[in-house]
Amino acid sequence: MLAVKRGKMSFIRGLHNLHASDQESVVTIGSFDGVHLGHQAILQQVKNKAAALNLPSVVMVFEPQPQEYFSGEKAPARLMRLREKIEALIDFGIDQVVCLHFNQALRSLTAQQFVDQVLVKGLRTRYLIVGDDFRFGCDRSGDFQMLKRSGAKANFEVQDTETLEVDGQRVSSTLVRKFLRQSDFAGAQDLLGRPFSIQGRVVYGQQLGTELGFPTANVQLHRYSAPLSGVFAVLVNVGEEVLQGAANVGIRPTVGDLVKPILEVHLLDFEGKLYGQRIEVEFRHKIRDEKKFTTLDDLVENIRRDVNNIRAWFDQANK
Numbered sequence: 662m663l664a665v666k667r668g669k670m671s672f673i674r675g676l677h678n679l680h681a682s683d684q685e686s687v688v689t690i691g692s693f694d695g696v697h698l699g700h701q702a703i704l705q706q707v708k709n710k711a712a713a714l715n716l717p718s719v720v721m722v723f724e725p726q727p728q729e730y731f732s733g734e735k736a737p738a739r740l741m742r743l744r745e746k747i748e749a750l751i752d753f754g755i756d757q758v759v760c761l762h763f764n765q766a767l768r769s770l771t772a773q774q775f776v777d778q779v780l781v782k783g784l785r786t787r788y789l790i791v792g793d794d795f796r797f798g799c800d801r802s803g804d805f806q807m808l809k810r811s812g813a814k815a816n817f818e819v820q821d822t823e824t825l826e827v828d829g830q831r832v833s834s835t836l837v838r839k840f841l842r843q844s845d846f847a848g849a850q851d852l853l854g855r856p857f858s859i860q861g862r863v864v865y866g867q868q869l870g871t872e873l874g875f876p877t878a879n880v881q882l883h884r885y886s887a888p889l890s891g892v893f894a895v896l897v898n899v900g901e902e903v904l905q906g907a908a909n910v911g912i913r914p915t916v917g918d919l920v921k922p923i924l925e926v927h928l929l930d931f932e933g934k935l936y937g938q939r940i941e942v943e944f945r946h947k948i949r950d951e952k953k954f955t956t957l958d959d960l961v962e963n964i965r966r967d968v969n970n971i972r973a974w975f976d977q978a979n980k
Contacts (some may be wrong), residue, residue, distance in 0.1 A: 670751045670754075670755065670756055670757065671751075671756075671757050671758075672747045672751065672757075672758045672759075672760070673757065673758070673759050673760070674724075674759075674760045674762075675760070675761065675762060676759070676761065676778075676779065676783040679759065679783055679784070684716065684717065684785065685714075685716055685785045685786065685787035685817075686711075686716055686717050686718070686719045686757070686784055686785055686786060686787060687707055687710045687711040687714060687716050687717070687718050687719065687786075687787060687788040687789075687790070688707075688719045688720075688721060688780070688784050688786045688788070688789050688790070689703055689704070689706075689707050689719075689720055689721070689789070689790045689791060689822070690720075690721045690722075690789075690791055690795070691703075691720075691721075691722065691791070691792075692722065692723070692726045692727070692728075692834070693720065693722055693746055693750065694726065694739055694740045694741060694746070694834045695740035695741055695834050695837050695853060696741070696746060696749040696750060696753070696853075697740075697832055697833075697834065697837055697852050697853045697854065698825055698827065698832050698852060698853065698854045699824070699825040699831070699832035699833060699852075701753065701854065702822075702823050702825045703790065703822045703823065704718075704720070704750070704753050704754075704755060706790050706820075706822065706823060707719075707720070707755070707790055708753075708754055708755070710788050710790065710820075711756070711788075714787060714788065716787055716788075717756040717757055718754075718755050718756045718757070719755070719756065719757045719758075719759060719784055720750050720755050720757075720758050720759070721758075721759045721760075721761065721779075721784070722743075722746065722750075722758065722759075722760050722761075723760065723761050723762075723763040723767075724743055724760050724761075724762060724763065725763055726739075726763070727763055727768075730763045730764075730768070733885075734885040734886070736886075737834070737835070737838060737886075738838065738884065738886040738887050738888040739884060739888070740834055740837060740838065740857075740888055741859075741860075742860070742861070742883075743760070744860075745860050747760075759783075759784070761779070768799060769799050770798065770799060771798050771799055771800045771802070772797055772798025772800060772801075772802040772803030772807055773798070773802075773811070774798075775797055775798055775803060776803075776808070776811045776815070777815075780811075780815075780817070781815050781817070786815075786817045787816075787817050787818070788817060788818050788819075788820070789808065789812065789817055789818070789819045789820070790819075790820045790821075790822055791805065791808065791819070791821070791822060792805075792821065792822045793805040793821045793822075795808070805819070805821070827851055827852055828851075832852050836852060837849050837852050837853060837857075837888075838888050840852065841857060841888045841889045842888070842889065844889070844891075844946075844947035846944055846945060846946070856943045856944070856945070857888075857943070857944050858898075858941050858942055858943040858944065859880065859882070859924055859941070859942050859944075860939060860940070860941045860942075861880035861881065861882070861924065861939065861940065862880065862937065862938065862939050862940075863878045863879060863880060863935040863936050863937065863938050863939075863940060864879055864880065864881055864936070865879075865936060866879040866923075866925075873957065873960070873961050873964065874961065875907075875927045875961075875964050875965075875968070876927065877909075877925040877926055877927050878897075878925070878926045878927075878928065878935045878940060879923060879924070879925050879926075880923070880924040880925075880926070880940070880942070881921075881923060881924075882910075882921065882922055882923060882924060883921070884921060884922070885920075885921055885922075886922065887910050887911075887922045887924075889910055889944065889947075890910050890911050890922065890950070890951055891909070891910065891911065891947050891948070891949060891950045891951050892907065892908070892909050892947070892948040892949050892950075892951065892967050893907070893908045893909075893910070893944050893945070893946065893947050893948060894906075894907065894908075894945045894946040894947075894948060894971040894974050894975060895907070895908040895926060895942050895943060895944055895945060896942075896943040896945060897926055897928060897940055897941070897942050897943070898940060898941040898942075898943070899935065899938065899940050900938075904928050904929070904930075904931055905928070905929045905930075905971070905972075905975050906926045906927060906928045906929055906942070906971075907926070907927045907929065907948075907964075907967055907968050907971045908924060908925065908926045908927075908942055908944070909924075909925045909951065910922055910923075910924050910925075910951075911923075911951035912951075913925075914951065914952070914953035915952075915953050915954045915957070915959075915960045924942060926940070926942055927964075927968065929968070929971070929972065929975075945974075945978070946971075946974050946978075948967050948970050948971060948974075949967070
């Protein structure tokens with residue numbers, strides 16, 4: 662069992678890892694990509710109801726996300742990895758995060774089988790909070806009204822989620838992605854409740870950055886698309902330190918060695934090794950789009966210009 666625990670809070674992967682219990686739960690289901698303010702409003706609903714009923718709060722997510730299972734490379738770019746999502750949910754105060762493997766077996770369940778096997782037997786749901794547009798089941802019969810009917814028979818209640826708006830727009834992961842594509846980091850922060858960042862462990866690369874005079878900390882994104890692309894001024898959290906950096910998110914078209922995008926960060930005024938460490942890269946300002954240069958000399962000259970522009974941006978921003 663893969664489990665992450667903080668106090669009484671836990672992460673459980675797979676229904677088979679749920680221990681038999683007579684205790685019921687207050688449940689919500691969704692992708693929760695980004696854990697933005699809209700998600701946080703739903704989580705607060707769950708926590709409030711769980712406290713009122715003196716029951717544990719449970720969030721169910723899926724891996725891969727359903728859109729990724731059905732659409733593959735065409736699925737929307739993720740705003741956060743599974744690990745980041747779990748940590749954000751548990752940090753918010755959710756008692757238990759349950760992750761189901763979205764595979765052929767799960768997608769083959771009828772709506773009634775999902776209710777019986779997952780909600781009733783697996784989670785012992787007493788109270789379910791989901792959006793009224795929630796759809797499930799291979800027979801496409803699972804919707805909000807079906808859940809209410811099933812709940813009446815199985816002794817659990819169903820409540821609609823609250824909708825949150827910011828500046829007249831419904832807060833959603835889709836809208837966050839739109840702001841990121843536009844490099845509107847302030848707009849994204851307004852929806853997320855925090856600056857947009859990417860976390861990950863620094864891995865060994867081809868050492869090309871070091872050869873070119875600009876060593877980078879590389880983080881694999883493990884996806885065919887990223888929610889943003891280009892060269893950025895970033896703040897990098899390394900342990901207790903916050904460092905300024907120049908980041909590139911993309912496939913390195915000049916070198917032409919990548920299919921999936923990678924995050925590369927050159928830390929300003931830093932000497933040391935970060936291999937194996939987890940870092941958090943906070944995006945502050947876009948400098949330019951990713952470009953393909955004719956020669957490595959042209960690439961080096963542009964990196965040098967990028968670093969100078971990023972230094973200047975931080976100097977201005979800190980005034």
